[in-house]
Amino acid sequence: MRANDAVVGVLLIVIAAAMVAYTATFPAFPGQRYGPALFPRLLGAGIILCGAALVVRGLAARRMGEAWIAAGDWTREPGKPLTFALVLACLVGYILVSESLGFIVTAAAILAVLFWRFQVRPLLVLPLAVASSLVVHWFFASLMRVPLPRGILDSIL
Amino acid sequence: MDALSAAFVLVADPYVLWVVLASSLFGMFVGAMPGLTATMATALLVPVTFFMPPVPALAAIVSATTMAIFAGDIPAAMLRMPGTPASAAYTDESYAMARKGQLDLNLGTNLVFSVVGGLFGVAVLIVAAPLLAEIALNFSSYEYFWLAALGLSCAVLIATLDPLKGFVSLLLGLAIGTIGIDPAAGFPRFTFGTVELMQGISFIPAMIGLFAISEILRSSVAMEGGFEAVEGKVGSIFKGIGAVARRYWFNVLRGSVIGTVIGALPGAGADIAAWISYAVSKRFSKEPEKFGTGHLEGIVDATSANNSALGGAWIPALVFGIPGDSITAIVIGVLYMKNMNPGPMVFIQNPQFIYAVFLIFILANLLMLPLGWAAIKSAKVILRTPRNVLVPLILIFCVVGSYAMTNSIYGVVVMLAMGIAGWLLEENGFPVAPIILGLVLGEMFEQNFMTSMIKSDGSFLAFFERPIAGVLGGLTVAVWGLFAYKAVRGLSGLRAATA
Numbered sequence A: 001m002r003a004n005d006a007v008v009g010v011l012l013i014v015i016a017a018a019m020v021a022y023t024a025t026f027p028a029f030p031g032q033r034y035g036p037a038l039f040p041r042l043l044g045a046g047i048i049l050c051g052a053a054l055v056v057r058g059l060a061a062r063r064m065g066e067a068w069i070a071a072g073d074w075t076r077e078p079g080k081p082l083t084f085a086l087v088l089a090c091l092v093g094y095i096l097v098s099e100s101l102g103f104i105v106t107a108a109a110i111l112a113v114l115f116w117r118f119q120v121r122p123l124l125v126l127p128l129a130v131a132s133s134l135v136v137h138w139f140f141a142s143l144m145r146v147p148l149p150r151g152i153l154d155s156i157l
Numbered sequence B: 001m002d003a004l005s006a007a008f009v010l011v012a013d014p015y016v017l018w019v020v021l022a023s024s025l026f027g028m029f030v031g032a033m034p035g036l037t038a039t040m041a042t043a044l045l046v047p048v049t050f051f052m053p054p055v056p057a058l059a060a061i062v063s064a065t066t067m068a069i070f071a072g073d074i075p076a077a078m079l080r081m082p083g084t085p086a087s088a089a090y091t092d093e094s095y096a097m098a099r100k101g102q103l104d105l106n107l108g109t110n111l112v113f114s115v116v117g118g119l120f121g122v123a124v125l126i127v128a129a130p131l132l133a134e135i136a137l138n139f140s141s142y143e144y145f146w147l148a149a150l151g152l153s154c155a156v157l158i159a160t161l162d163p164l165k166g167f168v169s170l171l172l173g174l175a176i177g178t179i180g181i182d183p184a185a186g187f188p189r190f191t192f193g194t195v196e197l198m199q200g201i202s203f204i205p206a207m208i209g210l211f212a213i214s215e216i217l218r219s220s221v222a223m224e225g226g227f228e229a230v231e232g233k234v235g236s237i238f239k240g241i242g243a244v245a246r247r248y249w250f251n252v253l254r255g256s257v258i259g260t261v262i263g264a265l266p267g268a269g270a271d272i273a274a275w276i277s278y279a280v281s282k283r284f285s286k287e288p289e290k291f292g293t294g295h296l297e298g299i300v301d302a303t304s305a306n307n308s309a310l311g312g313a314w315i316p317a318l319v320f321g322i323p324g325d326s327i328t329a330i331v332i333g334v335l336y337m338k339n340m341n342p343g344p345m346v347f348i349q350n351p352q353f354i355y356a357v358f359l360i361f362i363l364a365n366l367l368m369l370p371l372g373w374a375a376i377k378s379a380k381v382i383l384r385t386p387r388n389v390l391v392p393l394i395l396i397f398c399v400v401g402s403y404a405m406t407n408s409i410y411g412v413v414v415m416l417a418m419g420i421a422g423w424l425l426e427e428n429g430f431p432v433a434p435i436i437l438g439l440v441l442g443e444m445f446e447q448n449f450m451t452s453m454i455k456s457d458g459s460f461l462a463f464f465e466r467p468i469a470g471v472l473g474g475l476t477v478a479v480w481g482l483f484a485y486k487a488v489r490g491l492s493g494l495r496a497a498t499a
Helices: A005-025 A038-063 A080-101 A103-117 A122-143 B002-012 B014-032 B038-049 B054-071 B073-079 B085-099 B103-136 B141-159 B163-177 B203-220 B241-264 B270-284 B296-320 B326-337 B344-349 B351-377 B379-383 B387-406 B409-427 B433-456 B460-464 B467-498
Strands: none
Touching: A005 A038, A005 B163, A038 B163, A038 B433, A080 A103, A080 B203, A080 B387, A080 B409, A103 A122, A103 B387, A122 B387, B002 B014, B002 B054, B002 B351, B014 B038, B014 B054, B014 B073, B014 B351, B014 B379, B038 B054, B038 B203, B038 B326, B038 B387, B054 B073, B054 B103, B054 B296, B054 B326, B054 B351, B073 B085, B073 B103, B073 B379, B085 B103, B085 B270, B085 B296, B103 B241, B103 B296, B103 B344, B103 B351, B141 B163, B141 B296, B141 B433, B141 B460, B141 B467, B163 B433, B163 B467, B203 B326, B203 B387, B203 B409, B203 B433, B241 B270, B241 B296, B270 B296, B296 B326, B296 B344, B296 B351, B326 B433, B344 B351, B351 B379, B387 B409, B433 B460, B460 B467
């Protein structure tokens, strides 16, 4: 997804302005002229300047006929947007359910979905997904002592 | 020389040697797979090294990156796809050589002169770092402020195609770095009341997101299964290397020098080193018309340069805590985690660790000869690894790695947010490396800035009063002037084009 520089510039200015505005809530310390707000404000000013330059540049490109926002070529290929969304959904899904389901189950499910979507041979999808998540769990949880969530397999592990 | 013998003992530990071998194999594989970069190899290694003592942790990173930068040359010649961006400069040239039936000569040259260039970079690192550290002992907050400012500015100006967008990335990185407890007054900024944000945006998950998740998102919509179509058989790769060395010894030297210098410049790493030394080689060649037709000369320059840049990048990282490239940016994060804060004091307090890094660098480069030979011989098998299995597995590694850094789901959230941000930014032509530099250097930069401001009571003149600070400050202002000049000229050029 490629946006015109002016769009990006305006977005940057808005974000930076919000950041600078928020620094007004930072405390000032008596007897000290430079508090925690100074550095973020300088950065914000810098981003606003760059944003303005991007707006100028983007408007010039717009006059040359550039679209405000253009989707990448792959979005028009069948199935590709779904694949992209699926990868993101897997990550969001991990964040939401891994604590309750546990690492092994969640990881195996994600791997199975992605293997299937990327057209790994159907017979291999489940064995590969289960085996890999067990190996990763063994390596990180047993060898590296990372407290990966056990979830519903808690009683077995 | 007690420290040196202590370093030998540290490195000769069988555990360390095992780590070197394992990470070398890992680095070879990652480097040889198009789409997986040396920076990504480092990002994926860090969660594993987190649980190791300092020496094996650094050994893992040094060996993996050394191998990865060379291994990127293999698919460049065989598939016309650079394994890492550091090989992109001469990918077409290498492929043209392979098509002329000179695949063996090309791979042999790449291997041998990668080793030579790598050793050259290490030699400079060994000589220069302790000398610079002695000078750096006298630095005050003014010098560090300018050094960081100069480093960051150079990184943006040299290392990015579009300095304006590079500058935005850098500022965004610095801004993200201000999240958490502020270094001067101890006030929690931009935390919105969450405890997790108090310690700041977790650095390693952020980096895994920026470098690995964004790459996974890109490759998920460009999935083509395994790589095929390797032409020709690999024969004896070392045949004719002696003649190449006799003919192009000066190119090796020149490439290594350029590579080391560019590596040492903050922010510019192996990929830029390869592009510049290839261009220099063509510019001063006696037969520039042969470049692009499968001519060995430029490859000799560039393949020496990208490996020597690795050693060069460690110079500012160890001495000043300012990363020379995105790999050493990660290294600095690792050093802080191991309580070995980079800077001149490390050379006095823990010289054995520094010497151990030097020794491992030499060891890794020597090990590259046999391992590289093996990688070339088995390249066809490696390149047949199905990508549709590999990409989901890397995704899971990223998740577990990020989780391991914070021991909570917070790390995965940071990784995902930064991954999406990194993908969007790169789609729009904003480089992600400056974000990492800003994130790593932010706290040190702000701390030195605030200390200087408070010491001088707000007078900017004091920033230039000490001699070294004055020179560094002058240089920085000159770089900014150049940046502003280029930006204004670019804008007026655009206006002229649309008028």
